[in-house]
Amino acid sequence: MENVLSLVPVLIKMAIVVGVLLLLPLPLTWLERKIAAHIQQRPGPMRVGWHGLLQPLADAIKLLTKEDHIPAEADRMLFSIAPVVALVPPFLVFVAIPIGDPIQMFGTEIALSISDLNVGLLFILAVSGIGVFGTILAGWASNSKYAVLGSLRSIAQMISYEIPMGFSVIGVVMLAGSMQLSQIVSSQQGLWNVVVQPIGFFVFFVSGLAEAQRIPFDLPEAEGDLGAGYHTEYSGIRFSLFMLAEYLVVVVLAFLNVLLFFGGWLGGPAFLPATIWLLLKVGFFIWVFMWLRFTFPRYRYDQLMAIGWKLLLPLSLLNILVSGFVML
Amino acid sequence: MARTGVKRSNWIGRVLLVDLLAGLRLTLGYMVSKTVTHHYPDYEKWVPYQRHRGHHFIKTNEEGEVNCVACELCSKICPCDCITVIPFENEKGDRRPKVFDINLARCLYCGLCEDACPADAIKLGQEYEVATHHRGTLVVHLEDLVKAPGKAGNGGVVRPATLDRNGGLRSVTRTRPKDAGLDWWSRIRRER
Numbered sequence: 144m145e146n147v148l149s150l151v152p153v154l155i156k157m158a159i160v161v162g163v164l165l166l167l168p169l170p171l172t173w174l175e176r177k178i179a180a181h182i183q184q185r186p187g188p189m190r191v192g193w194h195g196l197l198q199p200l201a202d203a204i205k206l207l208t209k210e211d212h213i214p215a216e217a218d219r220m221l222f223s224i225a226p227v228v229a230l231v232p233p234f235l236v237f238v239a240i241p242i243g244d245p246i247q248m249f250g251t252e253i254a255l256s257i258s259d260l261n262v263g264l265l266f267i268l269a270v271s272g273i274g275v276f277g278t279i280l281a282g283w284a285s286n287s288k289y290a291v292l293g294s295l296r297s298i299a300q301m302i303s304y305e306i307p308m309g310f311s312v313i314g315v316v317m318l319a320g321s322m323q324l325s326q327i328v329s330s331q332q333g334l335w336n337v338v339v340q341p342i343g344f345f346v347f348f349v350s351g352l353a354e355a356q357r358i359p360f361d362l363p364e365a366e367g368d369l370g371a372g373y374h375t376e377y378s379g380i381r382f383s384l385f386m387l388a389e390y391l392v393v394v395v396l397a398f399l400n401v402l403l404f405f406g407g408w409l410g411g412p413a414f415l416p417a418t419i420w421l422l423l424k425v426g427f428f429i430w431v432f433m434w435l436r437f438t439f440p441r442y443r444y445d446q447l448m449a450i451g452w453k454l455l456l457p458l459s460l461l462n463i464l465v466s467g468f469v470m471l
Numbered sequence: 472m473a474r475t476g477v478k479r480s481n482w483i484g485r486v487l488l489v490d491l492l493a494g495l496r497l498t499l500g501y502m503v504s505k506t507v508t509h510h511y512p513d514y515e516k517w518v519p520y521q522r523h524r525g526h527h528f529i530k531t532n533e534e535g536e537v538n539c540v541a542c543e544l545c546s547k548i549c550p551c552d553c554i555t556v557i558p559f560e561n562e563k564g565d566r567r568p569k570v571f572d573i574n575l576a577r578c579l580y581c582g583l584c585e586d587a588c589p590a591d592a593i594k595l596g597q598e599y600e601v602a603t604h605h606r607g608t609l610v611v612h613l614e615d616l617v618k619a620p621g622k623a624g625n626g627g628v629v630r631p632a633t634l635d636r637n638g639g640l641r642s643v644t645r646t647r648p649k650d651a652g653l654d655w656w657s658r659i660r661r662e663r
């Protein structure tokens with residue numbers, strides 16, 4: 144009985160996380176369209192609801208009622224599981240992401256994360272690496288040249304950028320002496336890591352952009368040259384699963400940037416609850432990602448590889464070296 | 472072309488990503504600037520300039536008679552043959568048009584009819600919403616031309632408007648005195 148009772152808060156937390164994450168892409172698409180519009184001096188969606196706030200809902204209904212088409216030459220099984228494979232990792236990552244110090248409620252201590260793993264960072268990097276399988280499977284199963292090219296690019300991009308991304312967080316782990324995210328945050332009590340590790344932050348930010356396949360690194364779905372890349376053949380609900388995954392990866396990245404380099408929930412003004420402060424920072428990063436998206440053009444393929452291997456990888460290695468020396 | 476002017480010694484700027492930051496600054500400026508979109512047709516409507524060549528109209532004199540003397544010069548000069556004029560003599564002995572039809576679907580709004588008219592009768596006005604569901608309604612007759620709106624008095628502005636739900640395809644401006652002087656061009660953000 145005692146064990147069953149201890150499961151209840153975990154189940155509640157899981158339900159909250161899943162619910163919030165499923166609904167989060169709605170306001171995010173609205174935000175993205177608004178930012179795109181205002182950069183181009185137009186108001187964006189305005190007609191459905193106040194300033195178009197209900198537009199994503201209308202779009203969602205449209206997507207869900209559209210024909211769910213599977214091409215005749217496609218591998219039907221892989222084609223149908225690929226969107227799910229792409230969607231699951233961003234959800235899984237949130238298992239290890241804490242959003243604040245433990246709070247007291249109903250006389251017990253409740254941690255503000257589903258499970259604060261002591262190898263949280265490793266878990267996150269490993270799980271988010273699985274996300275690329277969705278892209279690969281989608282491209283392969285579609286049996287279309289654009290989709291295959293898109294997933295080929297995405298494989299190469301993922302391999303190139305996972306490495307500097309992994310290296311760039313080593314500096315943070317060295318400083319905190321732990322891979323547990325709550326420990327990493329509390330190690331930034333006096334000084335945020337972005338001040339101590341500017342190069343690490345730069346490398347993590349850029350390779351994170353590439354991992355999320357966002358402009359300027361969105362070659363896997365370059366609409367100019369590949370149709371829509373790996374999800375060219377997808378429509379209706381399966382397509383919306385890909386979009387969902389894409390937005391959640393952006394949220395994950397914003398969370399990681401804040402937790403690893405911007406002090407997590409620390410350092411806010413006294414009147415703000417720590418969690419709200421964290422979410423504000425995360426929102427800021429999401430906004431920055433969207434701002435970047437509508438500012439920069441896409442890198443060419445060789446430039447993408449050059450940035451990954453010739454710039455970010457040496458920089459991240461240098462960062463480890465320098466922080467090692469300084470710590471000694 | 473852009474490459475030739477760049478010096479190799481400019482590496483400090485490149486390391487600090489100065490050009491990327493300049494791009495970001497620019498888009499940030501646009502992000503907080505005003506939008507230039509017209510909320511047409513059910514919220515705002517563009518009133519064209521006085522010189523705009525839109526839907527034709529025919530002027531009338533003080534007695535309410537049309538100025539047109541049915542000389543057919545407009546119909547002769549029309550490059551796309553869209554004006555049909557049939558004259559008749561009215562009870563006063565004046566030459567007036569019995570039929571004055573303009574096929575708006577064929578008209579190219581060049582304004583030659585306006586130039587050719589010796590009687591200050593046919594003009595091109597401010598109306599530009601001529602969309603319709605039936606081609607037949609694009610042939611307008613004398614009574615439509617007399618009723619059609621004239622030149623815009625102080626055009627070149629955006630006015631509040633509502634969509635004409637009965638006609639369905641037309642936006643009607645509402646006059647609100649305080650919006651009269653809205654200078655739409657001042658909203659456009661330009662780089663110096």
